[in-house]
Amino acid sequence: MAPKTLTAADLGPKETDQAYLCAKCGMCLQVCPTYQLTGREAMCPRGRVQLLRGLLESRLELTDNLRDMIYTCCGCNACYVNCPSGVDVEKLINEARAAMRAKGVELPAGQEAMRSRLADVSNPFGLDRAERAAWLPPELRKPRTAETCLFMGCSISFANNKTGKTILRILEKAGVDFMLLGEEEECCGDPLVRIGETQLAEAMIERNQARFRRYGVRRIVTPCAGCVKSFRRHYGGFESRHLVEWIADLIDEGQIKPRKPVGRKVIYFDGCDMGRQLGIYEPPRRILRAIPGIELIEYDKSREFGQCCGGPLISYDPEMASAVSAQRVAEAAEKGAETIAAACPTCFLNLRSGGQASGQRIDVQDVMALLYRSLKGD
Amino acid sequence: MSALVGLDVSIRERLRGIVGAEHYSDAAEDLYCASYDATLEQARPEAVVYPASADEISRILRLANEAGFAVTPRGSGTGLSGASIPVAGGVVLILTRLNRLLEINADDLYAIAEPGVITQTLADAVAKQGLLYPPDPGSMKSSTLGGNVAMNAGGLRGLKYGVTADYVMGLEVVLPTGEIIRTGAYPVKSVSGYDMTRLMVGSEGTLGVFTKMVMKLVPRPEHCESMLAVFADMAAAAETVSAIIRAGVIPATLEFLDNVTINCVEDFKHVGLPRSAEAILLIETDGVREAAQREAEKIVAICHGHRAAEVRRAADAAERDRIWEARRAALSALSRVRPTTILEDATVPRSRIPEMVAGVRKIAATYNLQIGIFGHAGDGNLHPTIQTDQRDTEEMARVEKAVDEIFALALSLQGTITGEHGVGLVKAKYLKDEFGEEGVRAMRAIKRALDPNNVLNPGKMFR
Ligand SMILES: Cc1cc2nc3c(=O)[nH]c(=O)nc-3n(C[C@H](O)[C@H](O)[C@H](O)COP(=O)(O)OP(=O)(O)OC[C@H]3O[C@@H](n4cnc5c(N)ncnc54)[C@H](O)[C@@H]3O)c2cc1C
Numbered sequence: 001m002a003p004k005t006l007t008a009a010d011l012g013p014k015e016t017d018q019a020y021l022c023a024k025c026g027m028c029l030q031v032c033p034t035y036q037l038t039g040r041e042a043m044c045p046r047g048r049v050q051l052l053r054g055l056l057e058s059r060l061e062l063t064d065n066l067r068d069m070i071y072t073c074c075g076c077n078a079c080y081v082n083c084p085s086g087v088d089v090e091k092l093i094n095e096a097r098a099a100m101r102a103k104g105v106e107l108p109a110g111q112e113a114m115r116s117r118l119a120d121v122s123n124p125f126g127l128d129r130a131e132r133a134a135w136l137p138p139e140l141r142k143p144r145t146a147e148t149c150l151f152m153g154c155s156i157s158f159a160n161n162k163t164g165k166t167i168l169r170i171l172e173k174a175g176v177d178f179m180l181l182g183e184e185e186e187c188c189g190d191p192l193v194r195i196g197e198t199q200l201a202e203a204m205i206e207r208n209q210a211r212f213r214r215y216g217v218r219r220i221v222t223p224c225a226g227c228v229k230s231f232r233r234h235y236g237g238f239e240s241r242h243l244v245e246w247i248a249d250l251i252d253e254g255q256i257k258p259r260k261p262v263g264r265k266v267i268y269f270d271g272c273d274m275g276r277q278l279g280i281y282e283p284p285r286r287i288l289r290a291i292p293g294i295e296l297i298e299y300d301k302s303r304e305f306g307q308c309c310g311g312p313l314i315s316y317d318p319e320m321a322s323a324v325s326a327q328r329v330a331e332a333a334e335k336g337a338e339t340i341a342a343a344c345p346t347c348f349l350n351l352r353s354g355g356q357a358s359g360q361r362i363d364v365q366d367v368m369a370l371l372y373r374s375l376k377g378d
Numbered sequence: 379m380s381a382l383v384g385l386d387v388s389i390r391e392r393l394r395g396i397v398g399a400e401h402y403s404d405a406a407e408d409l410y411c412a413s414y415d416a417t418l419e420q421a422r423p424e425a426v427v428y429p430a431s432a433d434e435i436s437r438i439l440r441l442a443n444e445a446g447f448a449v450t451p452r453g454s455g456t457g458l459s460g461a462s463i464p465v466a467g468g469v470v471l472i473l474t475r476l477n478r479l480l481e482i483n484a485d486d487l488y489a490i491a492e493p494g495v496i497t498q499t500l501a502d503a504v505a506k507q508g509l510l511y512p513p514d515p516g517s518m519k520s521s522t523l524g525g526n527v528a529m530n531a532g533g534l535r536g537l538k539y540g541v542t543a544d545y546v547m548g549l550e551v552v553l554p555t556g557e558i559i560r561t562g563a564y565p566v567k568s569v570s571g572y573d574m575t576r577l578m579v580g581s582e583g584t585l586g587v588f589t590k591m592v593m594k595l596v597p598r599p600e601h602c603e604s605m606l607a608v609f610a611d612m613a614a615a616a617e618t619v620s621a622i623i624r625a626g627v628i629p630a631t632l633e634f635l636d637n638v639t640i641n642c643v644e645d646f647k648h649v650g651l652p653r654s655a656e657a658i659l660l661i662e663t664d665g666v667r668e669a670a671q672r673e674a675e676k677i678v679a680i681c682h683g684h685r686a687a688e689v690r691r692a693a694d695a696a697e698r699d700r701i702w703e704a705r706r707a708a709l710s711a712l713s714r715v716r717p718t719t720i721l722e723d724a725t726v727p728r729s730r731i732p733e734m735v736a737g738v739r740k741i742a743a744t745y746n747l748q749i750g751i752f753g754h755a756g757d758g759n760l761h762p763t764i765q766t767d768q769r770d771t772e773e774m775a776r777v778e779k780a781v782d783e784i785f786a787l788a789l790s791l792q793g794t795i796t797g798e799h800g801v802g803l804v805k806a807k808y809l810k811d812e813f814g815e816e817g818v819r820a821m822r823a824i825k826r827a828l829d830p831n832n833v834l835n836p837g838k839m840f841r
Contacts, residue, residue, distance in 0.1 A: 023713055024455075041472075
């Protein structure tokens with residue numbers, strides 16, 4: 001039997017205060033991806049926070065439905081930048097999920113499946129561990145000692161190694177030194193933190209940290225926004241950067257020289273982790289502006305107000321996730337974009353499936369893929 | 379009036395039949411999520427429905443009269459008076475699925491919208507055609523037009539452009555007894571029959587459910603000028619407001635921040651406001667470029683002539699943005715100091731603002747509360763904002779006494795208990811203070827005539 005309550009003691013005083021800070025003004029409604037999709041108050045930030053408050057005050061029971069409302073939050077925090085009271089909804093929801101897990105509340109089916117895949121094979125796709133590095137050139141499959149580690153992340157390694165190979169070619173042209181954890185790499189822990197699976201996450205984080213230390217790594221660079229967020233929040237003693245930050249600097253320093261024109265009208269998609277969480281707005285745009293022929297355009301809502309692709313919903317309900325991304329694709333088409341450029345691998349995958357679902361003829365590309373087109377034959 | 383009943387299984391079945399099973403819910407979570415608005419009040423309904431047409435709403439209301447349950451309309455639930463809270467249980471009618479913008483007519487200057495259209499959506503859509511929908515409540519990014527009409531919402535542009543009531547040309551309304559009627563007309567002039575449109579506007583969901591609304595539009599002003607004036611004393615700021623109006627200038631907006639608000643804004647955003655200032659006025663003129671500029675010059679001169687310590691006039695869009703930053707941040711800044719923020723809207727004739735501000739200060743001191751004041755100085759609509767913690771029962775008792783006194787003060791200054799937010803639940807007990815028993819009785823007679831069984835949003839407006 002699942003426990004029927006969540007108390008202020010379970011949630012902790014800080015997060016309880018956050019729940020009470022909500023003034024119920026409703027400024028978060030229209031910016032919430034799940035509210036936009038469903039029009040249901042229980043699926044918007046105000047609704048979720050109030051449901052938590054109802055639990056804390058024993059006015060509601062912790063039903064499966066209530067749990068699901070808490071688990072449908074994308075954690076995009078578009079609400080936070082629109083909140084007059086400054087409620088950090090993403091943090092509150094993550095803590096609430098962790099508190100529920102600590103009390104033995106079961107995960108929703110989709111997220112439970114993801115948890116068990118991560119526990120079994122250390123990647124959310126449930127693919128064989130060996131596949132993580134199988135596509136890498138043999139000399140990169142095993143780690144070596146180096147200052148800089150290129151941490152590929154699960155999305156690129158398992159679902160998009162085409163982009164992975166492109167990244168390696170670009171870095172080769174730049175002539176920079178780095179190593180990969182390769183076969184030893186594991187999930188960064190972020191997907192587990194998101195579902196409240198703290199213990200499992202901590203174990204993974206500790207194992208990855210031990211590897212970084214073993215190979216003398218001082219600086220981690222990764223093409224995955226979720227990984228950077230995880231490194232900055234949960235890992236200690238390493239500098240961490242998103243790949244676009246490094247590449248943008250290498251372009252400025254003249255070590256990468258985009259020359260070939262790529263004649264496309266490109267809209268840059270600010271992912272939530274890239275943007276609101278990490279504040280990496282300029283580097284991807286600097287890269288795109290450095291590519292000759294690209295006309296860079298912007299969403300009506302961009303940078304800190306950029307809207308979520310729905311990616312975090314993939315494990316809960318993939319159809320819902322692509323319904324959200326279909327809206328982002330449609331907005332890009334309305335702006336006249338030919339290509340959507342993403343720098344977050346989750347956004348990339350989810351925007352692609354949203355594009356397919358909505359039948360829009362719009363191309364979704366990783367920023368690195370566009371850059372590589374401009375370097376080819378160089 | 380007969381007592382209302384709960385929903386039995388067969389009524390629930392019939393409600394499902396009317397709106398479709400997927401647009402009906404009695405899950406505890408959905409009921410809880412229809413139990414609140416932006417006040418501290420709360421009451422749960424027994425079911426929520428999301429109707430898609432006037433016809434469905436009509437059938438629901440006929441059923442309500444037949445079976446005797448309460449029906450409460452709800453837009454986005456951003457109300458500040460508890461008007462959408464289903465205190466008598468029954469069914470909450472969530473109107474957000476009715477969200478089509480049906481027409482924008484640039485020749486006859488109107489738009490036809492369903493009630494669930496978000497205010498900002500209408501404003502953006504007409505702006506693309508060079509038009510302006512002037513009412514701009516602070517909640518416009520999330521409030522519905524239906525909610526705006528039901529509450530007669532006002533905004534920053536109220537002084538020059540008026541409030542929502544001034545932009546409603548006609549309505550399609552489902553009466554509490556289920557009949558669907560049309561009020562108003564498309565031409566600018568129409569005097570046929572009683573002015574049912576005006577009666578419906580501001581009726582707080584108690585006289586009918588709006589299902590279509592014809593909203594007046596105006597041409598977009600070509601230019602606007604923004605100014606900020608800092609005052610070391612309140613009286614000088616208030617005299618400045620009066621002097622501007624006397625000089626024949628009606629600014630588009632004329633906003634005010636008091637010393638408490640200024641300091642909260644500075645703590646929160648560091649926009650560079652002088653912390654010792656007693657008052658700041660934010661003023662905007664708009665219209666034909668030359669006219670807006672000439673008016674701005676006049677205003678700057680008047681501010682200087684009335685002991686303004688400093689006057690800034692924005693040279694470009696970026697500077698305009700900086701000037702408005704302080705006002706935009708006001709509510710956020712005040713909200714962050716304590717867990718609970720109570721936003722009142724007692725309103726007085728603009729010449730009585732200094733007395734009102736002084737009186738509120740005194741009340742704050744008497745009850746040992748922190749109250750910031752900001753608001754629309756041009757129309758005397760102030761927002762005394764109480765910073766408190768709803769979990770502290772002892773402090774909340776003091777808050778309640780302070781609120782009683784603030785309303786009494788506004789009325790003693792020829793003001794009103796609410797300039798924008800409406801009576802709803804939280805101000806129902808004060809209504810007779812403003813209009814007397816007879817005034818309230820006349821209003822009740824209208825309610826009874828249209829809603830004999832008292833099914834539509836019962837428990838609101840009257841105590
Ligand atoms: C941060 C903040 C700022 C605000 N600023 C302002 C402001 O500047 N000016 C101002 O006037 N108000 C302001 N408000 C108050 C509120 O936003 C307005 O009253 C708004 O009009 C409510 O719209 P809603 O869609 O949220 O309606 P709800 O709160 O859902 O409902 C309000 C009332 O309207 C009724 N109703 C809703 N739809 C219909 C319909 N179709 N037919 C009949 N009745 C209906 C409901 O029964 C209820 O009585 C503010 C609120 C907040 C939280």
